[in-house]
Amino acid sequence: MKADPRGVLTGTHFLDGDHACCEGALAAGCRVAFGYPITPSTEVVERISSRLPEVGGVFLQMEDEIASSIAIQGAVWGGARSMTVSSGPGISLMMEHVGLAAMTETPCVFVNVQRGGPSTGLPTLPGQADMMQARWGSHGDYEIIAIAPNSPQECFDLVIHAFNLAERFRVPVMFMMDESVGHMTEKVVIPPAEQIEIEPRRFTTDPPEKYLPFAAGPDLVPPMPPVGKGYRFHVTGLTHDERGYPVMSAEAQEKLVRRLVDKIRTRTDEITQCQEFMTEDAEVLLVAYGITSRVVQRTLQLARQKGIKAGLFRPVVVWPFPEKRLRELAQKAKAVVVVELNYGQIVLEVERTVCGCTPVRLVPHGGGALHDPEQVLAVVEEVAR
Amino acid sequence: MNQPRNPVEPFLRMDRMPHIWCPGCGIGVVVNCFARAMLESKTDIDSVQVVSGIGCTGRIAGYLRMDSYHTTHGRAIPFATGLKTARPDMKVVVFSGDGDLVAIGGNHLIHAARRNVDIKVICVNNFTYGMTGGQVAPTAPVESLATTSPFGVFEQPFNLAFLADSAGAVYVARWTTYHVRQLAKAMREVLQKPGFCFVEVIAPCPTIYQRRNRLGDALDAMKFYKEQSKLSEGADTRALDIPMQGPIPVGRFVNRDRPTLLENMNAVLGKRLGAKYQPYPTGVTR
Amino acid sequence: MVEKDKPKKPKGEVHINREVCKGCGFCVEFCPSHVLALDTAFNRKGYHPPVAAKPEACNGCNLCGLYCPDFAIFGVRLGKVEEDSDDEG
Numbered sequence: 001m002k003a004d005p006r007g008v009l010t011g012t013h014f015l016d017g018d019h020a021c022c023e024g025a026l027a028a029g030c031r032v033a034f035g036y037p038i039t040p041s042t043e044v045v046e047r048i049s050s051r052l053p054e055v056g057g058v059f060l061q062m063e064d065e066i067a068s069s070i071a072i073q074g075a076v077w078g079g080a081r082s083m084t085v086s087s088g089p090g091i092s093l094m095m096e097h098v099g100l101a102a103m104t105e106t107p108c109v110f111v112n113v114q115r116g117g118p119s120t121g122l123p124t125l126p127g128q129a130d131m132m133q134a135r136w137g138s139h140g141d142y143e144i145i146a147i148a149p150n151s152p153q154e155c156f157d158l159v160i161h162a163f164n165l166a167e168r169f170r171v172p173v174m175f176m177m178d179e180s181v182g183h184m185t186e187k188v189v190i191p192p193a194e195q196i197e198i199e200p201r202r203f204t205t206d207p208p209e210k211y212l213p214f215a216a217g218p219d220l221v222p223p224m225p226p227v228g229k230g231y232r233f234h235v236t237g238l239t240h241d242e243r244g245y246p247v248m249s250a251e252a253q254e255k256l257v258r259r260l261v262d263k264i265r266t267r268t269d270e271i272t273q274c275q276e277f278m279t280e281d282a283e284v285l286l287v288a289y290g291i292t293s294r295v296v297q298r299t300l301q302l303a304r305q306k307g308i309k310a311g312l313f314r315p316v317v318v319w320p321f322p323e324k325r326l327r328e329l330a331q332k333a334k335a336v337v338v339v340e341l342n343y344g345q346i347v348l349e350v351e352r353t354v355c356g357c358t359p360v361r362l363v364p365h366g367g368g369a370l371h372d373p374e375q376v377l378a379v380v381e382e383v384a385r
Numbered sequence: 386m387n388q389p390r391n392p393v394e395p396f397l398r399m400d401r402m403p404h405i406w407c408p409g410c411g412i413g414v415v416v417n418c419f420a421r422a423m424l425e426s427k428t429d430i431d432s433v434q435v436v437s438g439i440g441c442t443g444r445i446a447g448y449l450r451m452d453s454y455h456t457t458h459g460r461a462i463p464f465a466t467g468l469k470t471a472r473p474d475m476k477v478v479v480f481s482g483d484g485d486l487v488a489i490g491g492n493h494l495i496h497a498a499r500r501n502v503d504i505k506v507i508c509v510n511n512f513t514y515g516m517t518g519g520q521v522a523p524t525a526p527v528e529s530l531a532t533t534s535p536f537g538v539f540e541q542p543f544n545l546a547f548l549a550d551s552a553g554a555v556y557v558a559r560w561t562t563y564h565v566r567q568l569a570k571a572m573r574e575v576l577q578k579p580g581f582c583f584v585e586v587i588a589p590c591p592t593i594y595q596r597r598n599r600l601g602d603a604l605d606a607m608k609f610y611k612e613q614s615k616l617s618e619g620a621d622t623r624a625l626d627i628p629m630q631g632p633i634p635v636g637r638f639v640n641r642d643r644p645t646l647l648e649n650m651n652a653v654l655g656k657r658l659g660a661k662y663q664p665y666p667t668g669v670t671r
Numbered sequence: 672m673v674e675k676d677k678p679k680k681p682k683g684e685v686h687i688n689r690e691v692c693k694g695c696g697f698c699v700e701f702c703p704s705h706v707l708a709l710d711t712a713f714n715r716k717g718y719h720p721p722v723a724a725k726p727e728a729c730n731g732c733n734l735c736g737l738y739c740p741d742f743a744i745f746g747v748r749l750g751k752v753e754e755d756s757d758d759e760g
Contacts (some may be wrong), residue, residue: 026546032467032470032471034463034467053654053658053662053665054407054661056663056665057665058470058647058650058665060466060470060646062463062466062496063492063493063496064492065467066460066463067460067463067492067493067496068463069454069468070460070463070464070467071463071464071470072467072469073456073464073467073470074436074454074463074464074465074466074467074468074469074470074471075467075468075470075473076467077454077468077471078434078467078468078469078470078472078475079472080470080471080472082467082471096457097460098456100457101455115467122671225452225470227434227452227475228431228432228434228452228472228474228475231432231452232430232431232450232451232452232453233453234398234446234447234453234454234455235450235453235454235455236446236447236454236455237455237456237457245398245401245447246447312604
């Protein structure tokens with residue numbers, strides 16, 4: 001379905017990533033949001049708090065991130081599209097509720113404008129060290145989708161995609177921005193509403209007597225029930241059966257949790273999204289995501305100028321990790337160089353994927369600033385020899 | 386001739402009976418009173434959303450035959466806030482226990498009361514964390530025994546009625562599970578009353594609190610509530626402490642009117658934005 | 672004299688679902704007409720459900736039904752088309 005024009009600020013704008021993210025959420029149909037201030041994400045909710053009332057929505061600043069992360073889920077069950085926004089310390093607080101959203105299959109978006117960590121870290125400076133947390137931060141077995149934009153334009157476009165994926169797969173989607181992307185100001189083109197595709201929420205067509213809230217077809221995603229229409233459904237974070245009733249057994253666990261992970265794992269092809277630069281003949285394959293992918297594009301230019309056949313593989317959807325394509329590219333390369341603003345997170349996925357067929361080298365950085373393209377080039381030159 | 390069915394059955398998930406609560410557990414009485422309140426007030430089942438936390442009381446959501454949500458420990462109130470914001474036309478009722486609502490959930494309780502979020506909170510107070518085996522709760526009387534205070538609780542407990550009142554709740558009442566008629570009436574009242582309503586229900590936990598503190602069984606507790614309850618309608622909530630095995634002040638203490646959160650939002654935003662602002666539905670008819 | 676000896680028809684009756692009763696004893700204790708007593712027999716779970724020991728005294732007030740934590744008992748008034756609402760008003 002098309003976007004509701006009321007929330008679409010069509011035009012050409014000069015916005016930073018935080019502001020663009022807010023506009024993207026509005027374009028995606030988000031009308032109820034909850035959040036708590038935390039640098040460098042605060043501007044997202046500041047803008048939301050002034051924009052939502054203009055488009056018939058509500059923003060409430062909650063008493064903490066824990067409240068925000070579950071209030072959005074109450075709103076989602078009430079029929080709304082909802083999002084919350086935070087950074088490292090707040091995202092850590094929200095982790096229990098990421099798990100709740102996964103377990104109850106509540107479609108919602110968690111924006112993490114990453115900053116230097118751990119703990120209070122570097123509140124006003126970039127980092128990319130929450131990538132593993134996005135995937136594994138809550139307890140138990142579950143799958144999420146994580147997207148890493150690298151520009152304010154993408155903060156607009158891809159947050160819409162985040163909402164759409166959340167609805168399609170009924171999972172929490174982690175929108176992994178970072179302070180650089182969040183605070184950089186660039187041109188953002190917002191198209192007319194009829195050019196923006198929105199995934200509608202899939203409600204059940206079964207009558208209440210027949211409907212089983214957690215029974216899914218071959219796509220492994222159950223349709224949702226409408227509230228107050230006689231379905232009288234039950235939602236619980238306890239392991240449950242297809243009726244939604246708690247069942248304490250290994251059999252129920254296998255049946256439910258297996259489906260929760262499989263709905264992403266067996267449908268990864270429908271979810272992965274990558275960008276490739278000069279990978280056709282790449283002998284040195286660079287891997288980078290988010291803001292670092294832009295730094296590495298510069299490295300790529302410099303490397304090619306020096307005659308090195310370098311290429312860049314950029315996961316846009318970082319989780320589920322794009323194993324298939326990376327494996328194809330890695331097999332053709334002499335070396336894989338992973339560049340990330342942390343001391344080694346996604347590199348572990350790369351190593352696992354490449355599985356020893358090509359040497360993998362990490363160019364780490366603790367955050368607080370970005371890699372120097374020349375610094376990365378030095379490593380590329382080293383492995384190219 | 387058809388055997389008559391218990392008139393509260395339409396409000397219960399009969400496919401899940403018998404429930405897990407112990408013999409004499411006060412939570413069953415609370416559910417019964419709520420079903421009665423729904424029946425007597427002719428409230429449409431599909432106009433009510435039930436949200437609960439974790440613990441024995443939290444299991445209420447799983448037994449009431451309404452759209453119901455069994456959320457995380459301490460966080461029923463913010464979930465309810467989100468739900469109410471998206472569907473202001475729904476009556477949102479939170480059922481949870483003393484530990485869930487007041488310890489881990491305490492922050493959410495006071496802020497929701499402060500804001501006057503239009504939700505109804507039924508707090509079952511059995512002075513313990515029953516589901517996990519009887520640990521100390523913020524309502525446990527001094528010197529009562531708990532598994533994590535095996536030599537006696539040495540912290541002053543909360544007076545929940547005072548807490549809710551001082552945080553801004555527009556309706557505050559306390560009854561025990563002996564006071565079934567008054568409790569059902571209080572529940573009917575809060576279903577109709579806009580704003581943050583708080584009903585504390587003193588209930589027996591026979592298996593743990595009663596037994597570990599050598600207070601007899603559930604029936605002994607009920608008889609105690611009958612003898613020791615002191616009707617204190619309209620009393621100052623500051624004076625409503627519950628001593629261990631002492632008089633229990635009960636009654637409706639607070640019943641006032643304040644604009645709800647969404648009403649306040651509309652007032653302030655309307656004032657600032659003027660004709661540009663389209664008031665958000667509040668679910669309140671005054 | 673003849674009227675005094677005539678047994679009164681009960682104004683109400685209780686319905687007991689023996690198998691879901693957990694024998695807490697609330698109904699027995701709080702019935703204002705002392706209609707109920709715990710059965711000496713057990714139900715399948717080993718609890719003693721109530722029985723109407725003095726059914727003629729029942730007036731169908733349903734206080735037992737209000738107290739029961741297990742929804743195992745309720746009282747109805749006899750001779751009325753719909754059940755009275757039990758509110759204190």
